[in-house]
Structures are given as structure tokens and as C-alpha cells.
Amino acid sequence: MTPREITTELEWLRFTAPEKALELAQERAEQASRHVLPLYLGEWAAALRAMGKTKDARGVAMVAIRAAKRWGKPSVLGDVIQKLAYVEAYRGDFGQAVALAEKALVLHAEDCYTNGIGRCLGDQGYVATLQRDYAKGLNFFESALHYLDEDDRLARFSCSMNASFCCQQLALEDDRRAFLDEALKHQEDVPEGMLMRAKWEEVEVRVLEGKYDGAAQTFKTLASYFLERDQIPQAALATCELVQVLLKQKRIDEAFQVAKTLAPLVMDLSDDSVTAAAITEILRATGATHRELAAAVRDAASKIKDELTRPPR
């Protein structure tokens, strides 16, 4: 079995409930035979990273690497090195992250594990995107899609979505749409959080094309989804997009009402957060004309988006 086949279930769980993924990875590691133990330790580290515990994640990843060097085949070592690469990327050490991903890639090549090569290229694209080098990121994602197995839907979806995002940043609108369509082919097979990202991307593309049907409803759904999960900046950004769509559709009163619903969100944010400042400006504009509201919302959306895509420090 390939590393992916062994860890798919845990990987899925990590996207939806990292705490449960951690528990299950620990349980599996306790029972695992030596040759697959490093993979479960790697998932353990990845779950910790997803929970924001990077120091712990780094420690467990190092243990996983030592075990893989002792018992694993090259692609198993490659898989756990990738986990460490991700931790380093989250710590903001991009140079180390890329070097580790390249090392993992060579190890996957040794086992002729092409899907692992694809995933490593995807990781490098992700690091380039974090560094805001979108042309480089796009190049990596395109390469990754060439190597990834057709049935590795999670990775194909993720690479296509990231490629679409890079195209957006590079103003390549046709390519953006093409990558988005590729990602949406796999929408039945990805966790809900990833699907929401695709829905967001899709509605944004439709709005850019001047197709407003259903856009307001989709942004409402997105705002509720993120609000329920306490992801306040994302919820605020979806609400900003909703207000902009309503204004474009000349649903002025509704736009003002929706803008005012942002007020309670400020309570959940620190005083100096970018989102709190942006929302305050919008609330100020709800006492002004619809043109001023449109300008405030546009400005706020741009600031929140910038904050959300800022590389980790």
C-alpha cells in the first residue's frame, strides 16, 4: 500500500476535526507495525500542526523521521519529511520548508511513487503562494497535477484550487476559471471546509463575469458557515461580498441592513485587528449614502483579504 492509501482516513479527519484526527493517529500509532508506524506518527504531527501546536508538531515529526529512517522505505521517509516541511512553512521558515519538500520528492522518486512527487510539488507551490510568488506557485501546481493520481481527489482539488487562486492574483481570468472547473470535478470527494473554499471561488468568478443569480444566497451561506465556526474574518469578508452584490443588484435597503449585521462581530475581535477596523469603517458608512457604503465595503474587503492571505510570521 502507498502512504496515501494508509493515511487517507486520518487526512480527511484532519481537515474536519483535527482533535479527533490526533486521537486516532495516536491510537493507530500504538497498534502499528514498525514499517507503517512512521506514517501514523507523521499524521500525529500533522494533526498537531493543524491545531496550531507547531512546537509539538515539530517534535513528533522529528521522532517520525527517526523511525522512518530506521524502518520505513524511501517513500515513507518522504511522506514524514513532507509533514515536517509543512510545519516549517507554518513557522515561517520557507527556505527550510522548500528544501525538505525537495528532499521528500527525491525519496518518492526512489520508490517510483509519482503521487508523492505530485504532492511534494504541490507543497512547494503552497510555500511559493505563502510567499506571494504566484507565478512560481502556479508553475508548481501545474506540475503537481501532472504527477498526482487521478483518484487522489483531495490533492487534485487542493492543487487546482490553489492554481486558480494564483491565476486570480496574476489576473489570468480564463485560466482561473479552467482550474476552478477542474477542482469542482472533485467537489463530492472533499471535506466541507475545502468545498466552501471552492464555492467561494466559484461565486467570485461568476460575479466577475456579471452573473449575479444566486450570488447573494451563496455569500449568505458562506458567512453563516464561517460564523458558526468562529472564523470571524472569513465571515466578515463573506458579508462584505454579500453587501457588494446587493448594491450591484440595486437592493439598497437590504444592503444597508446586512452591513449593520456586522456590528456584533466586532465583539469577538481584538481592538487592533484589521477586520475590527474595517468593520468599524463600514458601520460608520451605514449612516451615509449607498456610494459611501460601497466604497467602505470595497476597501474593507480588500484589507481583510490581504490580512487573510498574509504569510505566517
Added chain:
Amino acid sequence: MTPEEYHLRLLAEFDRILGDKPHGTLAWLQREMGVSDTYIRQWRAQGKAPIARLLEALTLLNVDHTTFLVRAFEAKGEFPRIEEEAIVESPQARAAQRIVDEAQE
């Protein structure tokens, strides 16, 4: 030339090429290892990253690339050496290490 000598020569060449000429790798593969123009054109058309193109070439030529590449990159300092003994102190890491120690016994 013994396989070991050949390996060392590849290592030295690769090190030199990647050292200052990031775009020279393909030309070297063409010149020294006989990779055809057709392949080079295909790789370029596919827009693959240089490392992926190189790996394909090595696979094609049946070169043992793990040892070769890892050593070359490590020698150049491109790859981090992951130290066997590096320990990151954390309760989670200790719990993981305990499982590894038990598996060892």
C-alpha cells in the same frame, strides 16, 4: 569507469551545474547523458519544475537517483541534514518516542 567512479563524476558534475547555472542542467543532460531534444521540448512544454525534469531524466537513464541527488544536494547545502539526534522537547514528542522505543524492543 567503475560504477562508483561514474557516480562520483555525476555527483561532481551535478554539483557544478546546479551551483552557478540553474538553467544549465538540461543542456548538461542533453550533452553528457544523451537525453533527446524531443524529451527536452516535451518537458519545457509541460512547464515542469527543473527538479521534476531532472528526476525523469535520471529515471529514464536508470541512475540510482536517491543516493546521487540527496548526496549532491546535501553537499551543496541545498537540503537540510535532518540530524538523527535532534530532539525537540515536548510532551507529545516524548509520548511518540515512547511508542517508537517500545516498537524497537
